[in-house]
Amino acid sequence: MSDARAERVPTAREEGRRIARVLIDSPLPQLDRLFDYELPRELGDVTPGVRIKAPLRTAGRVVDGFVVEIDVEADATRSLSTVESVVSPAVVMPERLYRLARRAADRAAGSASDILRLAIPKRQVRVEKAWTPIGEPAVVDPDALARADEIIGQYQGLREAMAEAGRAAVEAIPVQEGSRPGWAALLAAVAAAQLGKGRSSVLVVPDYRDQELLLAALEALAPAEAVVRHDARQPNPDRYRAFLRTLDDAPCIVVGNRSAVYSPVRAGLVALWDDADALLAEPLAPYVHARDAALIRQEQEGSALLLVSHTRSTDIERLVQNGWLRDITAARRVIPNVRLSTPQELERTMGQRVPSSAFATARAAAAEGPVLVQVARPGFSPTLVCAQCRHPARCRQCGGPLGARRRGAVPVCGWCGRSAHSWRCVECSSDQVRLASSGTERTADELGRAFPGVRVIVSDGAHPVQHVDDRPALVVATRGAEPVAAGGYRAVILLDGARMLQAPDLRIGESCLRWWSNAAALAAPGAPVHLVGVDGPVARALATWSGAAYARSELDARMPLHMPPTARFAQIEGIPASVRGALDALSAIGIPADAVLGPVPTDDDGRVRALVRFPYAAGQSVADTLRASVVADAAQSRRGRGRQRIPLAVHLDILEPDI
Template sequence: MLPLPHLDRVFDYRVPAESDADAQPGVRVRIRFGGRLVDGYLLERVETSDREGTLAWLHKVVSPVQVLTPEIVDLIDTVSERFAGTRADLLRLAIPPRHARVENEAPVQSPPAPIVAPDLRNWSIYEHAMSYADAVRVGRPARAVWNAAPGEDWPRRVAEMAAMVAATGRGALIIVPDHKDLDRVVKVCETLVDPSLVCALAAGLGPAQRYRRWLSVLRGHSRIVVGTRSAAFAPVVNLGFVAVWDDGDDLLSEPRSPYPHTRDIAVHRAHRSGAGFLSGGFARTCEGQLLVESGWAHPLVASRSAIRERSPRVVALADSDFALERDPGAKAARIPGIAFSAARTALQRGDAVLVQVPRRGYVPAVVCQDCRESLRCRRCAGPLELVDDSGVYQCRWCSTSVHTPKCSACGSVRVRAQVVGARRTAEELGRAFPGVPVVTSGGDDVVAEIQPHSALVVCTPGAEPLVEGGYGAALLLDGWALLGRADLRAGEETLRKWMAAAALVKPASAGGAVAVIADAGIPVVQALVRWDPVGFAEHELAERAEVGFPPAVRIAAIDGSHAAVSGMLDVLELPGGAEVLGPVPLPPFARPPSADAGVDEGEIERVLIKVPRQVGLELSRALRVAQAARSARKETSAVRIQVDPLHIG
């Protein structure tokens, strides 16, 4: 594999007679290139070559196992072209490192029990869901964007679709954001089919176990594959169904070049293989809405009567003049009366109360009491935080301790909290509700499940523990911290996090209530109150199309030093209709990891190139050509290219 862009192509080699039997398409090989031995994959055997001159000999076949299937080759070619990357980068994402001892193990497989197609009656509350299931069952390329109803047992619903496909003899692939979701889906799948047919793939398994499971998928021993981000390339045999849960979660965006999004990989894979496709979540992203509006996928949405029956009562901050009269300080209080009332009522019934806080830690951000300037570290200019109640502040970047921070703007030594984290919130609630146990979940200490009892559960978004029967109430605190971010996806991301928490609450008929601490007039809050993720996604996509923001348009971000970005633009042949925005300086935390060590942080710049979606592929091809030209000239200043980056600000 040659990572240099100008060498991202196929090379011909002669196969020696002693390697003829093992040298089959898809095997790992070693070749001599540029005077050194490099790793590669054999793509095809042909009788003759179009290349003039004498061909070099294949050095050796590393392993006779054909790890690179034709379907994955085609997918890698498609994704590399879509995201302006190289095949070498994607091959590293798609195929785990070889583990020779595991590869030589004799697979032990007992005959699996026959798969009985599960009952799909619980899907009937979603319009067109049964027609979709029938189409997937018979092998038609049905595609859908599914909005799960409040309180839905989504792991079981997705597992039922996968088991239905497995019962027909085809393979199913389910991709989830994190290990917590992975464990839930695997557990349900193993109740529907023989556990030997279910394979969980995740990077945290360790080299040997990960490769062992990956080989079982390659050899067709596993019918249902459940995995995190990298499992999108899993070599599932006779793929019939691809599902992605919660595509708005940033864990599904690959942080390594060429930075593809798992949803887009799944879309391309389903489209090219003719498999069924399902993108599910409680909320809907603009990308999901675009799939629906383009006609590529159909919506699966529950009826309004089913949503009313299942959803909790949602109350917002100051949702009426009457509420303001009763609690005049509601707009200024962090936890106003409506939140305390909802929590107190649930606790008196013996229910657990979920408290969602946007930030983990104790006090993760502090500002000057006098001028409200953010307090920074004098050593590295990183943000200061209060890690506990000791009064000692610490830099979040370099961990330098500061006993008496001083404002660089006005010189004041008076400090106030700008953001309150989950641990400090747990302390405050513990004092407000004495005798009630407080559970915290977030960061490196995520609690998967708690027993149903009267308790306060303080967590960060995505770390909500499950509780049998649901929570009695949920308090969604510090809405301003989520909605006030200078980010294109702030509203979309806020609604996704709120809905994921609200979906864990009992329905209103059982006393379930959600108190969201944000202004009731904000569209995101109204979408939560009405439980209308589809309407919000439609409105959000229309607004982005009006001002030319993704996904209504295709955008490429080029990051690097001023010289590198300028050099890239000089050789880049832009397609018609392209608009160049920038360059603008990037803050230190957004610096490309591949940038030269000698480049000052202040010199890192970003240029955005915006084109209509119709010519998006032309832009990606032009970026690949320009990168190859710079690589061939052995440019030393690196640039990072991201097509449709998750965050553009």
């Protein structure tokens, strides 16, 4: 679609009839294409990007859609349905947003309407009618720009990368500015610098905690009227009001979670914090990760791209090694004071959860200020075992793990929530259970008895805490839920590391390194950070603060096995006949049989799942083939052939530039 064609608005004097090419808002994959509709003259001038209502002949109903193109057709003999009405004259889908959604969907074998549903909130009539476009752009205070430039200057080569609209992976300084983390100060600084040049920025963070920290950092550097919050927790009117602000020409700074990456501003900068966080992976079809959408957006728009983190994901390290991303570190690196367990302490870890050295450090630091204790799981005791034979205690109803909410409480299933009043072990018939793990509440209970007179604060999903003051306290938190301490923690104790590393996950090593690095970065400069009960490459990478080197070693280990991110993976799920048809289609385009893992049965509904690994160069052909299989499967189901009711589902896990 050319720009001239998209912007052309025919007049009534032109010969022929006006037609609108419309994208239907529908989850059906066979409707993911442009439909031609006749535009009656009584609708007046219709602009691409507006919402309309049009009849869908096959369904016999009126559906919502977006106008993508306006054209004039000289041949009026073709039978076309007519656009029924224009919902609103507001252009809510600018051409740049449609191109981004279309490209991201095509690379993920998905539908553009599914992505637009994430990007464009539901219409709020009163908000839209009351909305007044912003006139003059906000003015950034010169002193704030000077402070922003000073922060940017702490990173070697970052000024040059920003001036050239380059792409960079940035290792954030693991120290705090006052009560704000260094990464938040950096993102606020680069966004303020872009605003000073009259450009918008899109800042994407994993969750609301990070969003609050970033908004607090922006308060000191950018005018409040230029900061737009994009948050799924907002009421619909506020969210729609923020969306309308991003459609204005006046530059702004968009701060939000994963769907904010589709914000329709003319971005001079797109930046992501902590790209490996699972919250940045979209759980809805077509499952496009926010990092991958940012890479696609940068390719299309030519904006600057920053991927900021304390450590390095293998996905980003691969792009650094290929030369697609520039590696940027601090001009003066500040490495946390990480202490590993001694060989003697490693031998005693099974019987002593907190070794004497870490305990002594925590006692001394708690007399001066807050101490952070990171644990693996929330609750009191998330898992129980038989007191006699140590067999895991399981629910008799669903097979889920039993846990205890407090000492002496009736065991409760972690899956179905049922209480196990008369539980007996399936191995030895014992009716006694033993606490097998310690969550946040049990750890807080134990530390409270060991540190009498010291405040104990629990921070997890059920007890969220954003900030703690600089008074003495023990803060027990799960990974990712650590509060920010004023002036930094006087000590950080990382527990349950060995348990975290035992998770059956290909990326568990880099995930643990990220969790521990983010916690260590909250320590005050020079404060001790104890990693308890862990040795090996991950522990050494944390102690030397060499996340990039660890990511390179992981890439080298995965390369011979063709495991991600050295190769792309597609997951295909459905009934056996549908999955087999998709695999046959992939074989026809040259995907070898040894690249397919499975199919294997899933847990329910008679479905099977297959994994397909393929090189990046074949990415688009694989996506096109799988999309065609999904459309054909959906059309066959609609025609009623057989008794199939389970649609074929495709998930392309890794989306990166095919370089």
